[in-house]
Amino acid sequence: MSRIPSPLFNCQQATLLVERQADAPLPVRPRVQLWAHLHLCPHCRRYALQSVRIAHAARPAAEAAVPANLALPAAARARMRLLFDRREE
């Protein structure tokens, strides 16, 4: 992890830490810096709250079993093939 110079680091760094914190606990220093930033920044506070809500809402879909016979419809496969072919040109 890169070194963060101050508790008042920018919002881009704060939102990155919010996302990292969703995957694993942060070390003490970045956790305290994020806590300080979230106390001072209503935008990142809102981002952090929404991130938790989205993760909670998406969890059932992420944990659902994918049927073995699940296949993309032929029309969707054709659209994707067209997009891939255009990128290769």
Ligand SMILES: [Zn+2]
């Ligand atoms: Zn912020």
